[in-house]
Amino acid sequence: MDAALSVIGGRWKATILWRLTEGPMRTSELRRSIPQVTERMLIRHLQELVRDGVLIRTDARTVPPHVTYEISEYGSTLAAVVAALCEWGRNHQRRQAGTSTSDVLQTRHEH
Amino acid sequence: MDAALSVIGGRWKATILWRLTEGPMRTSELRRSIPQVTERMLIRHLQELVRDGVLIRTDARTVPPHVTYEISEYGSTLAAVVAALCEWGRNHQRRQAGTSTSDVLQTRHEH
DNA sequence: GGAAGTACTGTCTTTTTTGTCAGTGCCCAC
């Protein structure tokens, strides 16, 4: 469990993975597609995901630099799980919207 | 995605959920079954999980107190996803063990 | 009466994670 969290347990990692399921992207594209993330964090998370074998970094070695990231075969197994989690989260939000706190039985008293 | 993380995104929440898949437990049992967690954190996380509808708290209203926690029907949908993530993490650890850093193609250079 | 167990709460302090900001080296367009 901790092992899994060490891989996707960053503020933006799941989002990055999610974005990349639509295909490879270069750094600046990713950055623009997730406006809330700062460049610093994006790059840090990308590096960690590459290190963990989830993403593949491809460097065209040109000037100016042109680097793309894509989900590795291994990473796609994680992406599937992340998608499920994401889907659960979406349902949860809908549930929250329709459930006022007072509706919910939060503690049950025996007897 | 953020929605899901706000529910299970605590250091011990996934572990708590995992422990509770084997059946209801009382606070002190949980505490003993996860020795690394402090009482403070256990209780905070339990409260948040109850607030999010994932767990049900049952208070026997006796003295001394006797409180049990169990996974709600709703929570079991999350537990399933967490189990999948946990399983992925386990495989990941095995992979890590057999993969020295030098084996891995971390960056691909286009021609 | 003193110790231990139950399920907590409150107030810090420490650790971890994020974010801010400046800077690098090179290019192209105006």
Place this chain on the structure above:
DNA sequence: GTGGGCACTGACAAAAAAGACAGTACTTCC
């Protein structure tokens, strides 16, 4: 030659999360 874009790095500050530790209230056990 000034401004902008590209993919980064490094030093630092702010914020969030986790942990330490004492305290509550009432019990049973010896």
